[in-house]
Amino acid sequence: MKKDVIIIGGGVVGLMCAYSLVKAGRQVTVIDEGDITNSTSFGNAGLLSAFDKGSLSYPGVITNTLKQMIKGESPVKIHPTLDPKIYKWLMKFAFSANETRFKRTIMLFEKYGHITNEMYKYMQEHEGLDLDFHEKGMLSVFTQQKTYEDKLKKYNKPDDEKFSVLDKEQIKEYLPCGDFDKIKGAILFKRNTHFDPKRAMLEMKRYLSENGVEFILNEKIQHIRLQDGEVKYISSKGKTYEAETYVMATGYQTLLASLRKKELMMIPAKGYSITFDMPEELKPKTSTLFNDLFIVMTPRRDNVRLTSKLEIGSDDEKVVKEQIESIKTNFSNYTKPFEMKNIVEWTGFRPLTPNDIPLIGRDEEYKNLVYAMGLGWLGMTFAPSIGNIIKDMIVNNLDNKDSDDILLFSGFYQY
Ligand SMILES: Cc1cc2nc3c(=O)[nH]c(=O)nc-3n(C[C@H](O)[C@H](O)[C@H](O)COP(=O)(O)OP(=O)(O)OC[C@H]3O[C@@H](n4cnc5c(N)ncnc54)[C@H](O)[C@@H]3O)c2cc1C
Known part of the structure; x- marks a missing residue:
C-alpha cells in the first residue's frame, strides 16, 4: 500500500520531521539502516546553542586554525585525499569565512534558535519526554x-x-x-540550553511510536526509482516502498542524492x-x-x-x-x-556544509522528494526548526520559492 510520508533516516532531523508531521495529522514512516542508536545524533555533546556562539566559518578562522x-x-x-569534492568544499569554506556571511549566519541562528528551546521544553514539560533538558545557559x-x-x-x-x-x-x-x-x-x-542526546533520541523514538509513527529499522535504502518527474518508489535489498512524499534525512550520507545525480555540498x-x-x-x-x-x-x-x-x-x-x-x-x-x-x-x-547553512527544500526536478540534511555541528540545535519547516512545506504543498524559510535558511539558496 502507498504510504503518505516516508522519512529516510532516523537521526534527530528525521525524528523531528516525523514529530512535526505526525502532529499535523500526517501518516509517517521512518526507515533507518540502523536501530536509531547508531547515528551521529546519539553520541554528540547535546549543546543547544544557537546564541552567541558564532559559526564555524568566521573571518579569521584560517589564521586561527x-x-x-x-x-x-x-x-x-x-x-590527504584524492576526492576533489573535499577541495571544492574547502575553497567554499574559505570563501564563506567573511564578515557579511558571518553576520547573516548569526542572525539566522538567532531566528531559528528560539524554536529549539520552545519545542524541546514543551516536549519535556507537556508531553512527558524525559530529555534531561536544562535552561542553564x-x-x-x-x-x-x-x-x-x-x-x-x-x-x-x-x-x-x-x-x-x-x-x-x-x-x-x-x-x-x-x-x-x-x-x-x-x-x-x-539563552543556550542543553540536553542528553542519547536519552532524547530514545524518548523521541518512544513518543513517536506511541503516536502512530511506523518505524522500519535495520533497512538500508539503496535505490531510488525516478520516473515522470517524481520518485516512484525507493527500495532496499529485498523490499520496495512507495509514498506520496519522501524526506531524505540521511545525515552525512549522500549515496541516495548521488543516485539522483545531485551533488550536495556537504x-x-x-x-x-x-x-x-x-x-x-x-x-x-x-x-x-x-x-x-x-x-x-x-x-x-x-x-x-x-x-x-x-x-x-x-x-x-x-x-x-x-x-x-x-x-x-x-x-x-x-x-x-x-x-x-x-x-x-x-x-x-x-x-558539514561550507557555510553552516543546512541543505533543505524540495528537489527542483523531483517534487515529491524533500531534503533535510547538512545540519553540520548544530543538528541537535536546529532539528526542531527544520522539522517545522519541512512540515510546513509538505502540509501546505509549498514549492521552494513559496517558502520564506527555505529561501532564508537553505544552502540551496544561501551561498
Ligand atoms: C563530536 C560531535 C559533537 C556534536 N555536538 C553537537 C552539539 O553539541 N549540538 C548540536 O546541535 N549538534 C552537535 N553535533 C552535530 C549533530 O550531532 C548532527 O548535526 C546531527 O546529529 C545530524 O543529525 P542527522 O539526523 O542529520 O544525521 P544522523 O544523526 O547521522 O542520522 C542520519 C540517519 O540516517 C540513516 N541513514 C543514512 N543513510 C541511510 C540509508 N541509505 N537508508 C536508511 N537509513 C539511512 C543513518 O543510519 C542515521 O540513523 C555534534 C556532532 C559531533 C560529531
Missing part, C-alpha cells in the same frame, strides 16, 4: 588572554537577559574542576566524544565550551561528556586512540587532576 595547529591544540585535521571559557579580550570587546554592554561576564569565584562555582591559574575568564551565555567531518563518571562535586553546573580548544563538556544526569575534533577527508568509522588521547591532554591542561571512570569512547560524522 593554523596558529592552533602550530601549538598542537588544533581540533582540525585534514587527511552555556559557559564559554577562555584559555587565551587575547580571545578573551576580543570577546569582551563585543560583550561590553551589560545585558542581563543574554549574558554575564563571570568573576573568578563565579567561574569556580560553575566549573569546579577548572585550573584557575590557567583560565583567563568566562562568559555565561544565558562533507563528513569526524568528531569524538568521551563519556565518563567523575566526582559529583567536580561536575560543571552547565554545558561548558572551552572556546580556544574547541572542547565541549556537558554534564548529564549520570555522567559527563567531552566532545571535540573535526577531521576532514576521513570516512573511517573507528575510534582513533590518538585523537582521544589528544582531547584528554588538551582538556587536562586546563583542569585539576581527577580520574575519569567508566569511560565510553565514541566517534561520529557531522554533515
Whole structure:
C-alpha cells in the first residue's frame, strides 16, 4: 500500500520531521539502516546553542586554525585525499569565512534558535519526554588572554537577559574542576540550553511510536526509482516502498542524492566524544565550551561528556586512540587532576556544509522528494526548526520559492 510520508533516516532531523508531521495529522514512516542508536545524533555533546556562539566559518578562522595547529591544540585535521569534492568544499569554506556571511549566519541562528528551546521544553514539560533538558545557559571559557579580550570587546554592554561576564569565584562555582591559574575568564551565555542526546533520541523514538509513527529499522535504502518527474518508489535489498512524499534525512550520507545525480555540498567531518563518571562535586553546573580548544563538556544526569575534533577527508568509522588521547591532554591542561571512570569512547560524522547553512527544500526536478540534511555541528540545535519547516512545506504543498524559510535558511539558496 502507498504510504503518505516516508522519512529516510532516523537521526534527530528525521525524528523531528516525523514529530512535526505526525502532529499535523500526517501518516509517517521512518526507515533507518540502523536501530536509531547508531547515528551521529546519539553520541554528540547535546549543546543547544544557537546564541552567541558564532559559526564555524568566521573571518579569521584560517589564521586561527593554523596558529592552533602550530601549538598542537588544533581540533582540525585534514587527511590527504584524492576526492576533489573535499577541495571544492574547502575553497567554499574559505570563501564563506567573511564578515557579511558571518553576520547573516548569526542572525539566522538567532531566528531559528528560539524554536529549539520552545519545542524541546514543551516536549519535556507537556508531553512527558524525559530529555534531561536544562535552561542553564552555556559557559564559554577562555584559555587565551587575547580571545578573551576580543570577546569582551563585543560583550561590553551589560545585558542581563543574554549574558554575564563571570568573576573568578563565579567561574569556580560553575566549573569546579577548572585550573584557575590557567583560565583567563568566562562568559555565561544565558539563552543556550542543553540536553542528553542519547536519552532524547530514545524518548523521541518512544513518543513517536506511541503516536502512530511506523518505524522500519535495520533497512538500508539503496535505490531510488525516478520516473515522470517524481520518485516512484525507493527500495532496499529485498523490499520496495512507495509514498506520496519522501524526506531524505540521511545525515552525512549522500549515496541516495548521488543516485539522483545531485551533488550536495556537504562533507563528513569526524568528531569524538568521551563519556565518563567523575566526582559529583567536580561536575560543571552547565554545558561548558572551552572556546580556544574547541572542547565541549556537558554534564548529564549520570555522567559527563567531552566532545571535540573535526577531521576532514576521513570516512573511517573507528575510534582513533590518538585523537582521544589528544582531547584528554588538551582538556587536562586546563583542569585539576581527577580520574575519569567508566569511560565510553565514541566517534561520529557531522554533515558539514561550507557555510553552516543546512541543505533543505524540495528537489527542483523531483517534487515529491524533500531534503533535510547538512545540519553540520548544530543538528541537535536546529532539528526542531527544520522539522517545522519541512512540515510546513509538505502540509501546505509549498514549492521552494513559496517558502520564506527555505529561501532564508537553505544552502540551496544561501551561498
Ligand atoms: C563530536 C560531535 C559533537 C556534536 N555536538 C553537537 C552539539 O553539541 N549540538 C548540536 O546541535 N549538534 C552537535 N553535533 C552535530 C549533530 O550531532 C548532527 O548535526 C546531527 O546529529 C545530524 O543529525 P542527522 O539526523 O542529520 O544525521 P544522523 O544523526 O547521522 O542520522 C542520519 C540517519 O540516517 C540513516 N541513514 C543514512 N543513510 C541511510 C540509508 N541509505 N537508508 C536508511 N537509513 C539511512 C543513518 O543510519 C542515521 O540513523 C555534534 C556532532 C559531533 C560529531
